[in-house]
Amino acid sequence: MGKGPSIFSFDAFAKTIDDRKIKTSTGGIITIVCIFTTIILLFNEYQDYNRIVLRPELVVDRDRDQKLQINLDISFPELPCDLLSLDVMDLTGEIEFDLLKNGFTKIRLGGNYRNDEIEEIKFDANEIIDETNIGTLDDGFCGECYGSLNQQNNNEKPNNEKICCNSCNSVKVAYAKAGWKFFDGKDIKQCEQEGYVEKINERLNEGCRVKGSAEINRIGGNLHFAPGASLLINGRHVHDMSLFDKHTDKFSFKHIINHFSFGEDSHELQEKFENDKHDHRTSHPLDNVHADAGNKYEMYTYYLKVVNTRFEYINGEVIETNEFSATKHNRPLRGGRDEIDKNTIHARGGLPGTFFYFDISPLKIINREDYNRSFSAFILSLCSAVAGILTVGSLLDRTIWSARRFIKDKKST
Amino acid sequence: MESTRKAIRVFDAFPKVPPSDTVGSYRGSYSTFVTYFFMVFLIWVQIGGYIDGYIDHQYSVDEIVRNTLDLNIDIVIAMPCKYLDANVRDVSEDLYLAEEILNFEGVNLPNAFWNMAKSKKSTITPDIDNVLSNSLEADFVAKGQRHNLELPSCRIFGSIPINRLEGDFHITAEGYGYRRPQVTPEELLNFTHFINEFSFGKFYPYIENSLDGTVQKTSNGRHTYHYNLKVVPTIYGKLGHEIDTNQYSVRMYETDNKYSPGIFIQYDFDPIKMSIIEQRLSFFQFVIKLVTIIGGLWVMASWLYRFMEKIIILTFGKEFARRGEEKKSGLLDDPIEEYESI
Numbered sequence: 198m199g200k201g202p203s204i205f206s207f208d209a210f211a212k213t214i215d216d217r218k219i220k221t222s223t224g225g226i227i228t229i230v231c232i233f234t235t236i237i238l239l240f241n242e243y244q245d246y247n248r249i250v251l252r253p254e255l256v257v258d259r260d261r262d263q264k265l266q267i268n269l270d271i272s273f274p275e276l277p278c279d280l281l282s283l284d285v286m287d288l289t290g291e292i293e294f295d296l297l298k299n300g301f302t303k304i305r306l307g308g309n310y311r312n313d314e315i316e317e318i319k320f321d322a323n324e325i326i327d328e329t330n331i332g333t334l335d336d337g338f339c340g341e342c343y344g345s346l347n348q349q350n351n352n353e354k355p356n357n358e359k360i361c362c363n364s365c366n367s368v369k370v371a372y373a374k375a376g377w378k379f380f381d382g383k384d385i386k387q388c389e390q391e392g393y394v395e396k397i398n399e400r401l402n403e404g405c406r407v408k409g410s411a412e413i414n415r416i417g418g419n420l421h422f423a424p425g426a427s428l429l430i431n432g433r434h435v436h437d438m439s440l441f442d443k444h445t446d447k448f449s450f451k452h453i454i455n456h457f458s459f460g461e462d463s464h465e466l467q468e469k470f471e472n473d474k475h476d477h478r479t480s481h482p483l484d485n486v487h488a489d490a491g492n493k494y495e496m497y498t499y500y501l502k503v504v505n506t507r508f509e510y511i512n513g514e515v516i517e518t519n520e521f522s523a524t525k526h527n528r529p530l531r532g533g534r535d536e537i538d539k540n541t542i543h544a545r546g547g548l549p550g551t552f553f554y555f556d557i558s559p560l561k562i563i564n565r566e567d568y569n570r571s572f573s574a575f576i577l578s579l580c581s582a583v584a585g586i587l588t589v590g591s592l593l594d595r596t597i598w599s600a601r602r603f604i605k606d607k608k609s610t
Numbered sequence: 611m612e613s614t615r616k617a618i619r620v621f622d623a624f625p626k627v628p629p630s631d632t633v634g635s636y637r638g639s640y641s642t643f644v645t646y647f648f649m650v651f652l653i654w655v656q657i658g659g660y661i662d663g664y665i666d667h668q669y670s671v672d673e674i675v676r677n678t679l680d681l682n683i684d685i686v687i688a689m690p691c692k693y694l695d696a697n698v699r700d701v702s703e704d705l706y707l708a709e710e711i712l713n714f715e716g717v718n719l720p721n722a723f724w725n726m727a728k729s730k731k732s733t734i735t736p737d738i739d740n741v742l743s744n745s746l747e748a749d750f751v752a753k754g755q756r757h758n759l760e761l762p763s764c765r766i767f768g769s770i771p772i773n774r775l776e777g778d779f780h781i782t783a784e785g786y787g788y789r790r791p792q793v794t795p796e797e798l799l800n801f802t803h804f805i806n807e808f809s810f811g812k813f814y815p816y817i818e819n820s821l822d823g824t825v826q827k828t829s830n831g832r833h834t835y836h837y838n839l840k841v842v843p844t845i846y847g848k849l850g851h852e853i854d855t856n857q858y859s860v861r862m863y864e865t866d867n868k869y870s871p872g873i874f875i876q877y878d879f880d881p882i883k884m885s886i887i888e889q890r891l892s893f894f895q896f897v898i899k900l901v902t903i904i905g906g907l908w909v910m911a912s913w914l915y916r917f918m919e920k921i922i923i924l925t926f927g928k929e930f931a932r933r934g935e936e937k938k939s940g941l942l943d944d945p946i947e948e949y950e951s952i
Contacts, residue, residue, distance in 0.1 A: 222615040224622030231623075234897075241894040253669045255882070480673040498702060500775055502881035504671050520671035522881035524774045526702045538771070540710045544703035558881050562669055581902040587623075588905030594624040 224594045231590040238582045246575040249511055251564050258505045258561035265503070265519070267420060268410040270456040271551070275449045278303040278318060278405040279397055280424050280441055285411055287418040301409030305400065314406070333359050340387055342368065345375040365393045369437070378439035397440070401447055406455075417557055423550035424448065436548065449493045450551050457483040457553075459503050460518035479506065482523045488551075494530040497551045499523055505561040511568070520562070521555070637922075638915070645911040652903055660896045663848075665738055668885040672843060676774040679856075682750075683712065684767040684807035685781070685873075688724065691716050691756070691764035693784045693794040698770065700777025708779065712768040713752045716761030724802060724827055736818050738886050741846050744816035745853045767806075769813055774879055782872035799831030799871050808875070810841055810856040820860045834869045837862050839877040847887035857884075 273281060283301060305315040333339040339361035342348055345368070351359045362368040365388035372379040381397045382388030389395075407422070424441035441448055458481050488497050501521045508516040528535075532545030570578070687694065691714040698706035736744075750768045766781065781801075785793030807813075808821040826835055838861040846853050858877070891899070922930070 218625035218627060220619045220622040220625050222618045222622075224624050224626070225618035225620065228621045228623040229618075238894055238898055241892070242898070245892070245895070255669045480671065482673050482675050486675060500701070502879075504881050506671070522672035522879075522883075523675045524879075525675050525677055526704075526773055526775065528702065528704065540707045540770075542705040542707060544705075560882055562671070562882065578898060581905075582898045585898065585901030585903075585905040588908055589901050591624040592904070592908050594622075595626065598626050 221594075221598065223597050227590050227594045227597075231586050235583055235586045238586070239579060242575065242578050242582060245569055246572075248569040249566050250569050252567050254563040254565060256561050256563060258559055260505065260561075263415045263505075264412050265415040265557075266410055266412045266460055268456065268458045268460075269420075270406070270408045270454075271422070272306065272404065272406040272453045272455060273422070273450065273551075274306065274404040274453070275447070275451050276405055276424070277397075277400045277403040277448075278305050279400060280448065281405050281407065281422060282425065282436065283407060283420070283422055285413060285418065285420045287414075288416055299409075299411040301407060301411070304406040304408065306404035306406055315403070331358065331360060333357075333361050334363050338363065340364070340367070342371045343385065345371040345377055362387065365391045373435070373437055378442075379437055380439045380443050401444065415557060417555055419552055419554045421548075421550050421552040422450070422452075423548050441549070445493070449489075449491075450495060450497055450549055451489040451491075452487075452497070452551055454483045454486045454488075457481065458519075459521060459555075460506075461516060479508070479518050479520050482521070486525070488525070488527065490527050490529070492529050494549045495527055496530060496547050496549060497525075497527045499525055499551075499553045501553060501555040502558055503555055504558045507561070507563045509563065509565045511566040637919075641911065641915045641918075645908065648911075649904055649907055652907060653900065656896075656900050656903060660891060663888045663890040666885075666887050666889045668887070670883050670885065671881055672883050678771040679774050679811050680769045680813065681772045681779060682769045682807055682809045682813040683779075684765070684805075686717065686719070686723075686763055686765045686804040686806065687781065687873075688719075688763050688800045688802040689783070689794075689798060690760055690762060691766075692759040693792075693798060694764055694766065694781060695784055695788055695790070696766060696779070696781045697788065698772050698777055698779045700773050700775045702773055702775055704773060706770065706772060708770045711753055711770050712766050713750070713755040714757070714759065715755070715765045715767070716758030717763045717765050718761050719763045724804070724825055726825075733820075734818060738846055738848065738888055741817055741855075742848050742851065742853070744818075745814050745846070745851075745855075746816055748813050748815045750813070776876075776878040778874060778876045780872055780874040782870055787870040787872060796831055799833075800828065801833055801835060801871055801873055802827045803835070803873060810858065810877070811843075812853070812855060814853070814855060817855065820858060826862075826864075828864070830866050832867045832871045834865045834871055835862065835873045836865065837873070837875040839875060840880060841877055842880045843883040845883065845885040845887070847885070849888070852887075 267285075281303065285299075303318045305318070307315045333356045337356060339348075339351060339359050340363040342360070342362040346360050346362070348360050351361075362371050365382055365385065368382070368385050368387055369379050382394045385394075411420075423436045425437035425439070458479070460479075483499065483501075490497070501523050503519050503521045506518055506520045508514075508518065510516070528543040530545070530547055530549060532543045535541040535543060681698070694709075694714065696708040696712055698704075698708050700706075753768065772779070780787070782788065783794040783799055784790045786799075802825075804825040805821045806823065807815060807819070809817070809819045821837070839858045841856050841858040844855055844857045846855065856879075
């Protein structure tokens with residue numbers, strides 16, 4: 198550093214010579230207070246900077262070709278698995294979806310409280326027993342249809358055109374076509390031989406838990422559990438209710454929803470959440486809902502409105518999922534005035550069962566996790582905190598100093 | 611005592627220039643006072659802003675499984691009560707006999723009444739303070755009361771629990787729509803009406819809803835009013851006080867001689883819940899803000915003062931600027947030691 202003018206002679210922080218300055222004890226106290234305040238504020242700022250907040254944004258759902266996945270896990274303690282069928286339908290309620298993906302398991306529940314799992318059975322939703330009732334078995338055997346189908350002209354037909362009921366299922370279909378009640382298949386030879394009757398009657402006191410997920414096109418629709426196998430007769434969707442009706446003291450659609458969600462499989466999500474300790478997650482309003490109206494012929498309905506939701510987590514993880522709002526309703530099939538709320542008159546008829554109607558909202562919520570403030574904002578607030586505190590400190594000190602001097606002057610004159 | 615003072619003195623980060631080296635002036639004193647005044651004013655404003663807080667909007671999907679909620683109604687119709695029916699129907703196919711709970715009270719109204727209220731009112735979106743200050747909860751005490759059923763106008767009021775589903779609340783004339791033994795004489799049909807209150811959820815009589823205080827007039831007997839309501843659940847909150855209510859938007863159309871005469875109010879609930887909550891800056895944040903403002907003001911004021919001095923010197927000369935300056939005290943009569951120098 199030479200003596201001549203250089204860049205170092207430019208000093209914005211030029212000082213008065215220290216010797217000429219006065220230090221006071223009030224100044225000292227103020228300085229100490231200032232230092233402490235600054236430390237507290239800085240610590241607080243740092244915490245605030247690190248805090249993660251959720252910033253929701255409401256946009257119109259522009260996604261196309263999206264699929265809607267339904268995950269469910271529901272226990273029916275008073276309904277055996279053989280009686281329970283699951284159907285997924287679209288808005289019109291008649292035409293069935295071509296389910297894109299679909300994998301459900303029924304778990305037989307036994308034991309005193311009907312919560313012991315006995316056996317798992319894989320099945321598909323929208324299962325329809327489809328038997329033709331035409332043609333004999335390979336060995337020429339032609340089963341009797343017990344009058345449900347006209348078999349009188351069988352002798353004149355060739356083997357492959359004969360009308361036969363060769364299995365328990367085909368008898369069932371034939372009965373349904375005739376509009377007859379099938380019950381448990383008792384006294385029907387085919388069913389007795391197949392062990393169907395025994396099997397069904399053995400399991401009458403069991404419960405059933407249905408677990409699984411289906412993927413459908415993203416339009417509103419309904420999903421329902423109803424008693425008996427669903428049959429397609431003359432293009433109409435009907436359920437074989439005979440066995441359900443037969444035992445007046447058994448069966449009901451009392452149920453416990455263990456889990457119900459739309460979108461990405463929550464079990465995977467659950468693991469993700471547990472590892473990451475995310476504060477913000479999807480809500481599942483229907484989980485652990487118990488429904489029991491104490492009536493066998495009761496229709497439980499849930500009206501759901503699905504909102505597409507995206508979670509953008511701070512670690513860059515993005516989850517496309519759905520949230521939904523739910524309204525619960527149930528009514529006895531006999532209709533009439535409600536027992537508790539006398540002013541409501543319920544409609545009559547319908548199917549005993551559990552129905553989920555869902556509707557899709559045009560809006561989408563994007564939940565974005567974000568630091569409470571950006572790094573630059575943090576630095577800015579640090580600077581302003583320190584500068585501000587020091588300025589105020591010096592201001593205070595100078596004020597006190599001037600005041601004291603003023604009083605002193607007054608005294609001395 | 612003196613030793614601790616000395617020890618503390620060491621910490622003083624704000625060494626002061628001894629008075630012997632400073633000059634004071636009237637302009638300086640005035641500026642100081644103006645600055646102090648400003649400072650107090652700004653602090654005052656900031657504290658006010660801190661207390662007021664800021665409003666945070668959040669959107670979320672309702673997390674609770676809902677069942678029913680209340681529908682609060684207070685409507686006056688220009689027809690005798692004995693010819694009126696009120697019912698609710700919704701997608702669950704339930705029929706709610708609203709008339710069993712609602713109160714029907716015959717009133718004698720002058721014709722001028724129907725001219726007093728406006729059919730179209732200016733749209734007011736009440737702000738959160740307005741809503742919260744009006745959030746006085748109330749209940750209709752009476753249920754299913756009937757008074758003066760013959761009088762020419764009828765006031766229907768009360769709260770009915772409805773399923774929280776897409777539905778339809780309607781007021782129709784006896785014999786039109788629902789089968790009843792008596793049929794309203796055609797000349798008495800008149801669905802001119804005044805809506806005093808129509809809200810969902812808890813009954814807050816003073817909160818303004820879109821339909822409140824509107825009147826619709828018709829001279830045709832077989833006139834039908836169709837309202838289409840979209841209900842958005844809303845939570846207002848401030849200082850820990852939260853009210854859970856519902857806002858709605860209205861579309862209205864009228865038809866003549868087409869449907870059964872009456873007032874049909876269709877409603878549907880939105881899945882997305884709005885939370886309007888007044889938040890407060892944390893105290894530390896507030897302190898930082900305040901301190902920054904005061905500091906900034908002080909720095910700015912001192913620069914401004916210097917600038918002003920410069921201008922005065924430039925325009926009037928040094929002599930003029932020095933006038934009125936006084937050395938506060940001399941070195942002799944006021945030794946530095948008195949001011950706790952080191």
